[in-house]
Amino acid sequence: MPRKPFALSLFWRTFFLLALLLAGGVFAWVQTLRALELEPRAVQAAQQIASLVNLSRAALRYSDNINRVTVMKAMTDQESVRLLPREPGDRYEPFEVDRFTRRIGQELRTKLGPDTLVASSVNGVPGLWVGLSIERDPYWLRAEATRVFTSAGGGTWFSWVSIAIIATGFGSVAIARLINRPLRELSFAASRIREGEFDSRLDENTLTSEIREVNRGFNRMARELAKVEEDRAVMLAGISHDLRTPLARLRLEAEMSVHDEEARRAMAMDIDQLDAIIDKFMDYARPGEVELVPVLLAKLIDREAAAIRDPSVIRITSRVAIDLMVMADDVELGRVFGNLFENARRYGRTTETGVAVVEVSYARTGPWVIVNVRDHGPGVPPEKLAQLTTPFYRGDAARTAATGAGLGLAIVEKALQRMGGSFELQNADSGGLVARLRLRRAA
Structure with a gap:
């Protein structure tokens, strides 16, 4: 036996199409916003890093060797910023690995000089490392990346996208219901017509012109069917009366006028057969209530x-x-x-x-x-x-x-x-x- 093809109701078909459209729009807007906010966020982050480097450089430049150690310790304890001497054998990982970090590195070299180094880890220690020179002495400045600049991380983006998807789902349900409501009303009214209830009426003053025309046509059809059903009931009653009256007279005439017993019995059987056929016609044409x-x-x-x-x-x-x-x-x-x-x-x-x-x-x-x-x-x-x-x-x-x-x-x-x-x-x-x-x- 062939399997029936899977079929969606009109509501769910409309819902899925709207949800797909709105989800695609949300995704496109998310990507657009991320692209638009990348440039100003990279510039702001680079400015913060450059300001921190310049302040640290100024604080150490105007300190003698004894106070310099105290300043470096205070910066570490209070600001989570470390200054370490930069050795020739230091191993570091480059910071610039994507579009965002490359834009930060470019901006830092513009503000701090072309020889500025930016690393994501030095000697296996992660962080935001910037190489600078203070009175020709090379140093590493290390700061927590999250302290210097913050961004909408994966969790934040996921939360916002989840909210957008949920809102898209509810919006799709509302729009699909609104679109399918006239069709649902039409389907219900048609089912009542099929069951023999011809008093169904649809709204002929709806704002949508196409739906208004369909409703007017349906109401006109319902009125015509009601009239046909009424005419049929009258016709059936007339047929039953007009046919059975002469049959009754024939039966009476046969009983009174036909003296041959076999002929009278045959005529009675023929009359019964005609009466039974009329009953069958009446049963088949009977209204559906x-x-x-x-x-x-x-x-x-x-x-x-x-x-x-x-x-x-x-x-x-x-x-x-x-x-x-x-x-x-x-x-x-x-x-x-x-x-x-x-x-x-x-x-x-x-x-x-x-x-x-x-x-x-x-x-x-x-x-x-x-x-x-x-x-x-x-x-x-x-x-x-x-x-x-x-x-x-x-x-x-x-x-x-x-x-x-x-x-x-x-x-x-x-x-x-x-x-x-x-x-x-x-x-x-x-x-x-x-x-x-x-x-x-x-x-």
């Missing part, structure tokens, strides 16, 4: 079986639990089983006995009840199973000789759909036709 209530399934099946039970023609056996209840319309479900039993009586007789043997069984599947109505007749060719529920369709030569209207199974399928269930036909493995009904189980 149903009232779902808990129904005792076994009691209903026994009632419908008793209505047509004739041991010489059909034998019905029910294995449905006596306390099993389903959500259904009692009248509609009665028609369903009545049509199934009548269909089995006509087409499900065994070739050996000429009697239709019908078995009714059930199974519980989650919130559903599956009811099987099986006969032991000749069955139906597999290629014709799907056409049996087509109105007026007769599947084989045997059916052409039947007296039915060809609407029984179509009525069954339509009634089950109105009650929220489903209907399926298939041939039994050992012979016969199985009608499978799915009904919602009552709590």
